[in-house]
Amino acid sequence: MNNFIPSQNQLHHKSEQERVVLVGVYGMQYERDIADEYIQELELLAATAGGKTIEKFLQNRDHPEPSTYIGGGKLNEILEFVKAEQIDAIIFDDDLTATQSRNIEQRTKAKVLDRSNLILDIFASHAKTSAAKTQVELAQLEYLLPRLTRYWTHLSRQKGGIGTKGPGETQIETDRRLIGKRISMLKEKLRKLDKQRKVQRKGRVDNLRISLVGYTNAGKSSLMNALTESGVKVENKLFATLDSTVRKLRVGKEDVLLSDTVGFIRKLPHRLIESFKSTLDEIRESDLLLHVVDATSPLMDDYIKTVHETLREIGADQVPEIMIFNKIDGIQDAEFLAGLKRAYPDAIPASALRGMGLESIKEAVACRLEERYIEKELILPVEDQKVVSFLHDVAQIDKLKYHEDKISVHFKINRKYLGVLNGLLERSDKDLSYVK
Ligand SMILES: Nc1nc2c(ncn2[C@@H]2O[C@H](COP(=O)(O)OP(=O)(O)OP(=O)(O)O)[C@@H](O)[C@H]2O)c(=O)[nH]1
Ligand SMILES: [Mg+2]
Structure with a gap:
């Protein structure tokens, strides 16, 4: 089975930017000024995905319209604009249900995307390493699965572009079962990658x-x-x-x-x-x-x-x-x-x-x-240079005093070196002790 993530040249098959319009709603969770900022962010998301924003539409609503998310009047206004300006895609700031997207698509004959689509799309084109690619593909497929019917008809009509950087036309016949299998395979791959990563990480547990x-x-x-x-x-x-x-x-x-x-x-x-x-x-x-x-x-x-x-x-x-x-x-x-x-x-x-x-x-x-350092004082036999040189290497020595056959050292040491230090101290079975 082909990989669901298309190759890089498929990602940018359109030389010119896609023309998009953005749609946001205020009055439900936030007011107009916030909606303005959000739609600006959506514009940046669209631009990152390769879309040129031609117009932004905001509607004041206190609840979403179940069948089309926005109201009929606004939808007509958008429809006219899409026709007149040859718009390729309509991008909603909020997530749409499968039914809402399908209804709007049927009315406007343009591609309909939501915020999640756009984010997934950007992730797909920016993923470079095997882990990132696998993670994105998994997220895309899981997003796709409940929307399968809409996408298959959608993809057979559309010729790619933003929001379609997932399964392409050649997989139209691919059914849920195959996608389910692919999802399990990706999860298994991620599990293995995760294991490797944990092993690699073990090597650097010492550092902050x-x-x-x-x-x-x-x-x-x-x-x-x-x-x-x-x-x-x-x-x-x-x-x-x-x-x-x-x-x-x-x-x-x-x-x-x-x-x-x-x-x-x-x-x-x-x-x-x-x-x-x-x-x-x-x-x-x-x-x-x-x-x-x-x-x-x-x-x-x-x-x-x-x-x-x-x-x-x-x-x-x-x-x-x-x-x-x-x-x-x-x-x-x-x-x-x-x-x-x-x-x-x-x-x-x-x-x-x-x-x-x-x-x-x-x-x-x-x-x-x-905060990870601890203060200590140690009395050592004067010939125990091994411990002293270890302390010179890893600790901050505040005071070092020689008495006849003993040395007293006052130092600050990272807690992570305490194990090694105690090991060194145990091996030299002389009369030595922590004062502190
Ligand atoms: N004026 C100004 N611009 C900055 C500063 N730091 C970063 N930028 C700009 O902000 C943009 C984003 O910078 P990045 O470092 O890529 O931001 P990031 O947080 O790593 O972004 P992602 O990886 O996309 O999440 C770039 O255009 C930077 O040049 C700064 O101190 N001053
Ligand atoms: Mg960054």
Whole structure:
């Protein structure tokens, strides 16, 4: 059976951008000003997926129309526009039911997509590694399964483009059973990949692990590059990063492992979170999170909330976080900055672009590292140089005093070296003891 993810050249078979219109509703969960911001985000999502937004439609409704989501009048208005402007696709900010999409498609004869479609589509075209590809394919198929009938008719008519970067025409005859089999196979593959990843991770249990988390496009990869002087891909696109990259970061006397991770977004499809579990494990198993926030966004508070909700959803809400307000170079208003400081006194202002705030971030990380250190005092026989040189290597020696045949050392040591130290001490069966 063919792979459901089409090859790269199939992804961009249309040389010109698809012409799309966006549709949002306010008055149900949020008001007009918020809906405006959301639809702007949808425009960025559409652009990332290769669509050019020609028009945006917003409707005030207190409940969704069961058969078409929006009301008949608005739908007619959109229909006229779609015909007049040769629109390829209509993209809804909210998720539609299979029936709603089918009804709207039949009326408008245009391709109908929702937010989840778009996100899945972007993930599909950005997935590079085997793990990411497998995870995306699984999410796509699970999204598709309950909508199968609609998609088969839909795909036989459409010639690809945004939202169709899943099963193509050649699989039209493929039935549920085959998809079910494919899903089990993908799950098995992910299970194996997950096992490998766990083995690899065992090798680095000693280091403190820190993950950069945050809303998509907040500047996580940029910050990773600024902090570690590496060349992780940075783009003004949503979901530029799908796989976590790990780099070493020197903080004081220690190397910590810093991971760049996939960004979050409002209404990240649940399937996607499920299938990205192993990538998200990286976050859950971290010792510390650097929560990167785009401080120039008017939706900043909303983004912070979404990130916290997603962290809760993946079981990472217990991991301590340091909040970083990035893109501070874009804020000229001193009063706004002061307000931010009052509202979030612990957040660190930074600019990955200008290299601002990097030292403060490292200091804050070092502070957390401190908590992992323990203070000790040891009395050793003077000839026990092995222990002393070990301490010189890994500990911070505060005081070292020679008395006739003994040495007393006062030091701070990372708790993770205590095992080795105790091993060394046991082997030299001399008269030695911890004072502290
Ligand atoms: N002005 C300004 N722009 C920034 C700063 N940091 C990042 N950017 C820009 O923000 C955009 C997104 O940056 P990325 O580092 O790719 O963001 P990300 O959080 O990794 O995004 P995803 O991987 O897509 O979730 C890029 O266009 C960056 O150049 C900053 O400090 N100031
Ligand atoms: Mg990134």
